[in-house]
Amino acid sequence: MSADAVVVARRERTGSLPDKPMSDFEYADSGMDGVHDMGGMHGFGRVVEPGSELAYHEGWEPRVFAIQMLVGLEGLGAGPGGRPVREEMEPAHYLAASYYERWLYSAEQRLLRKGTITPGEVEGVMERLAAGESVPEHSDAAMAERMRADLRAVYPMDAPPADVRFDRGQRVRVRRMHPAGHTRCPRYARGALGVIECVRGADRLPDRAVYGEQVTPEPVYSVAFRSQELWGPSEEAPWTILLDLWDSYLDPA
């Protein structure tokens, strides 16, 4: 496969439209201003714990990682993508689940939504495995090669348009919003005053693009926020938080 063909393949497969109307999908009642948006939350405890330096803890985890990548790149799933699907998990389930348990959830959900698998099938196989059957093997060298090529390819954002709204050093305010769907605008920054650090490129607004809407790429800026602006006074020396925000999230200030 030529490099260009690989590019087209991954773009088509990762940017594909959902295969059925989004109204057919069931969402958690919580919407998606969800518990995954963790910046600034209290009560989770220490970062460094025994074993926390490891990427995986159990043998099934890397295989679920691979299956989730295959579901996306081989076009086996539908819906807004693995990440938004994980954000739809009920908050209590999201927090109770291990990291790769969430990935397993999103892989299975996307397969169900496309109709690649049907409800009850996984449970049926679980019973067979619990009764002693082993996991069958299937060989497809071309699929393995496609995955290696896809995961090695690089697809940068578009260059920013010449007429961006904001330049370096300009003050901006993050819009107040409360979206019921996927967004990349964290709650802790909404309403806050920041300064444009630079323009990173142009990209489709994920709030709409992940649901299959055809949207024009818009500028993405790195925006710098003073710690006092986001968190109020602190006994610690001030620090800076930098966020990459789409033009649609910002107003001039």
Added chain:
Amino acid sequence: MTHEHGHHHPRPASAVELRARALEALLAERGLVSTDAIDAVVELYERDVGPQNGAKVVARAWVDERYRERLLSTANDAITELGFGGAEGDNMVVVENTPTVHNMIVCTLCSCYPWPVLGLPPSWYKSPPYRARAVSEPRAVLREFGLELGDEVEIRVWDSSAEVRYLVLPMRPTETDGWSEHELAAIVTRDCMIGTAVPSARETAIA
């Protein structure tokens, strides 16, 4: 890759493990996902893609001033020069530590991380406490890692909320004059490139 399935398990599989194996079995039975494709993905990130790649990038920047400039201005190209690149590295930006600036990387919404240069993230990076606290109390988080920075150092926390993936270029320890690029790469740990540690001439990276 040694397959977990088909082997005797010393303890009964958990419900989630059983579910994971069932999904793989179902997809293999249908011919939709191949065992060798799963193995290929797992092996790629176990063998070829990891923090040893980022360490080579950092070491090159430490010994080659023109490479350092390219890395800071056009990171994608500079990283590709060393043969690295791929998924979750489509828009690389490298941020440089100085005596007065210390950078650290987080993804508060998810677990975004520069796979081609650092591999898959450690558990703490994906965990609620890091995602919650890195932006709101970075100095306290750094102290947990044993890193105490003076008040004169500006901490810059990059929350990778969009498609840009960040890598920290740490400062080269002063005691490393005359070291080879290879020797330098050996002291560049993963955490140094996330920004929760700084390189030490006495420490060796865990690849």
